[in-house]
Amino acid sequence: MVSESMAALGKKRSTIREIFEYGNRRAAEVGRDNVFDFSLGNPNVPAPDSVRRAIEELAEADPVAAHGYTSAQGDAEVRRTLAESINRRFGAAYTGDCLYLTAGAAAALSAVFKALTCPGDEFILFAPYFPEYVCFLESGAGAKCVVVPPCETDFQIDFDALEARLSPRTKGVVVNSPNNPSGAVYSEKTLRRLAGLLRAKEAEYGHPIYLISDEPYREIVYDGAAVPFLPALYADTIVCYSYSKSLSLPGERIGYVLVPPEAADAGDLYAAVCGAGRVLGYVCAPSLFQRVAAKCAGETADLSVYEENRRLLYEGLTACGFSCVKPGGAFYMFPRSLEPDDVAFCERAKKYDLLLVPGADFGAPGHVRISYCVKTETIRRALPLFEKLAAEYR
Template sequence: MLNQHMVALGNNRSTIRELFEYGNQRAAVVGRENVFDFSIGNPNVPAPDAVREAILAEAAGDPVSLHGYTSAQGAADARKALADDLNRRFGTSYTGDSLYLTAGAAAALSCAFQAIACPGDEFVVLAPYFPEYLMFIESGAGAKAVIVPPSIADFQIDFDALEKALNAHTKAVVVNSPNNPSGAVYSEQTVKQLAALLRDKEAQYGHPIYLVSDEPYREIVYDGVQVPFVPNYYDDTIVCYSYSKSLSLPGERIGYVLVPPQAADSADLYAAVCGAGRALGYVCAPSLFQRVAARCAGQTSDISVYQTNRDLLYEGLTSMGYSCVKPQGAFYLFPQTLEPDDRAFCERAKKYDLLVVPGADFGAPGHMRISYCVQTETIRRALPLFAELAKEYQND
């Protein structure tokens, strides 16, 4: 007898992945250039030159240590270099022992959730959210996910809805800024208000409420927008990070969990993250890219390409009548669909080989996610098709 829950999970892939595979199938029929796949957040900007230089520098060293195991939580020198970079950028005082290196943000989140989850715990998730959060919380950590609907006007936090969701069973609140899928960045005012609310609730319920901050898009922002560094505003923060987006290294699976020393029970919390990594099998992140990330800490790929794509897509769609909050970061646009049933709209878009993801998957029905980390020419060629799709609704 197999674990039927896992069988079901394996047979029911995410909508994003299903669209991605559908795009591959359509490309074999009509040609790759005729499929406008906006489904997946796969960076199209090359990694910075520093990444290649770091790989070559590491390859010139000892071939045994190059590919060998590191300490379970990551090589000490790599963790120190990454901590030093955070300290330089955010005025903190972390050490390498504040970091647990992981196989990307998915492993970081899974380790963080399992480290703190106890029977009966609830994790509050702010919509719109990355769909796999629910998988990591419920199927992975065995906790309950409580969804807070979004503020559609600006995709900042609806604090009235959030406060109603908090209770004595709340173990953590999960935030993602810059946000996937909306591109919204939580303002400093928003972060301060969130921190104040959680401190009040900690005092009311008599236990820590952790803030799990998922930050793979931290450096991908536009128009001079600043991203508040959440641990500087709220002590009980756990940061989950990945270099998949900032360094364009999604396939290399390298990230970290940051456990700040000021977080409640920080020593035990760090031990629990290590224990979760052990239980999940996430022991020793890819050793070569631990060192590459350390050498390239603080650098980013050329995000000006994403800004060009954002502006082209946003201006084009809004001029056609699509309604959208302008993204401040990440590389997604999250317009409202032209009919309330976003799944039906996205299915209709497939007639034009436009592959976009229904907003319902992100906890925001009536929207669609368009991933614009694609070639700029792809967007230019897709805009007339979005216009044709819009005309269908004008003529209905």
């Protein structure tokens, strides 16, 4: 016998991945250029040239060290360098001992959830949310997810709904800004209100409520938007970061957990993250790309491509009748589906080889996610197909 729950997860991959694999099969039939795959958040812009140079320098200088083990929490010099970069950007005073390097944001989140969860603990998710949060929390950590419904006019926080769901069992609140899948960016005013509410509930319940900030899209914002640095607003914040989007390195799996010393029980919390990594089998983050991240700290790929893609897609979709909140960041659009059943709508879109992801998977049925980290020409060629799809509903 095997674990039934694990077998079920293995037999049914995430909907996003299923659509991506369908796209690969379809591309083999009709040609890659004839499939308009908007399913996966896979950056289409290349990594900056500094990444290539860093890889070459590191591999040539000491190939054994470049590919060898590091300390479980990450190479000490890398962690120091990354902490200094964070300090310069956000006016902080962290040391390398505040950072635990991970195989991307997924490993960072999994380690944090595992580190925090005690029997009976609950975590708040704001819909729409990244679907794997539920897998990481419930199947990975044994916690319970409590979902705050979406505020569909702007995808900001519904504070009345949040307050109704907070309880003495609440261990953490997960925020993702810029958001996958809506592209919403929480303002400083919103986050200060959230911090104030959580501080009041901490005092009422007599225990910390951790704010887990999932930040892989931090650098991808538009129209002059700013992403506030949450530890500066709320002491009990844990940051989970990934270089997958900023440096266009999703397949290299490199990120970190930041445990600020101001957070409640920070020493034990950091130790618990390390322990969780040990239990989960995270021997160390990829050593070569630890050092690449340190050499390229503060740099980004050419993110301006996403801004042009956003403009084209938003103008094109709204012109043919889609209702959509204009995203302030990330590289996703989350329009309403043109029929109440978003799954059926995505199936109909396949007739035009438009591959979209149903909003139900993100806790927001009646919407679809469109990932626009694709070639700009792909969007131009897809817009007439969106128009044909929309015409079926008129």
